[in-house]
Amino acid sequence: MRLLVARCEVVYTGRLTARLPESTRLLLLKSDGSVLVHADSGGYKPLNWMTPPTVIEEEPGLIVVRKRAGKTEDRLEIRIAEVLSDIEQPMDEVSGLAKDGVERDLQEALAARPDRLEEELRLVRREWSTEVGPVDLMCRDCDDGWVAVEIKRLGTIEAVEQLTRYLGFIRADPAKERCRGILAAQRFKPQAVTLAESRGIRCVEVDLELLRGEREPELTLFG
Numbered sequence: 001m002r003l004l005v006a007r008c009e010v011v012y013t014g015r016l017t018a019r020l021p022e023s024t025r026l027l028l029l030k031s032d033g034s035v036l037v038h039a040d041s042g043g044y045k046p047l048n049w050m051t052p053p054t055v056i057e058e059e060p061g062l063i064v065v066r067k068r069a070g071k072t073e074d075r076l077e078i079r080i081a082e083v084l085s086d087i088e089q090p091m092d093e094v095s096g097l098a099k100d101g102v103e104r105d106l107q108e109a110l111a112a113r114p115d116r117l118e119e120e121l122r123l124v125r126r127e128w129s130t131e132v133g134p135v136d137l138m139c140r141d142c143d144d145g146w147v148a149v150e151i152k153r154l155g156t157i158e159a160v161e162q163l164t165r166y167l168g169f170i171r172a173d174p175a176k177e178r179c180r181g182i183l184a185a186q187r188f189k190p191q192a193v194t195l196a197e198s199r200g201i202r203c204v205e206v207d208l209e210l211l212r213g214e215r216e217p218e219l220t221l222f223g
Helices: 101-112 157-170 190-198 208-212
Strands: 002-013 017-029 035-038 048-050 055-059 062-069 072-088 122-130 133-140 146-155 180-188 201-205
Touching (some): 017 072, 048 072, 101 180, 101 208, 122 157, 133 157, 157 201, 180 190, 190 201
Antiparallel strands (some): 002 017, 017 035, 035 048, 122 133
């Protein structure tokens, strides 16, 4: 990882145009192609960022980050007036955050019964490795198509973005270019469902007690 503290101006062009005026900022350039622009305020969220896959070009006084977005291109231009600190720090390779108890239990239950997510869905492997971390479950559907399943206790926008990154790397393999995504969670944020639908990702709400057979489904009466 490269940590660059610099006085810089940042201009984003793509789906819209945005400009950050010249100021002292922290730039994080990660080995996976992620680029984040931070200020010393605003909490953990960057002011601007670009997620992989990206192309990073650098020349004196300028860093350009490009990413294809459909038929268009997102572009982040970082115009550097003064470099205050420039450090490259190797980071340990970590597969991802350890699952909490609920997520671990959900993964185990759904690995045993993937058909509870979709009829005739069958498990190929748990913790399927990608360049940006492991997919919880890699499955095949009734047509023998690939399906990547990410499991969360709470389905959030961040969870959708995570599965989107996994799908991007999985689909780079021509044999899996039509791989679908399913996000499974005990409950979902409405914004996450909207984003997932816009990206062709199915959201499936799961009940751990039902999966384990610890209680019967609630009956609904129709008048």
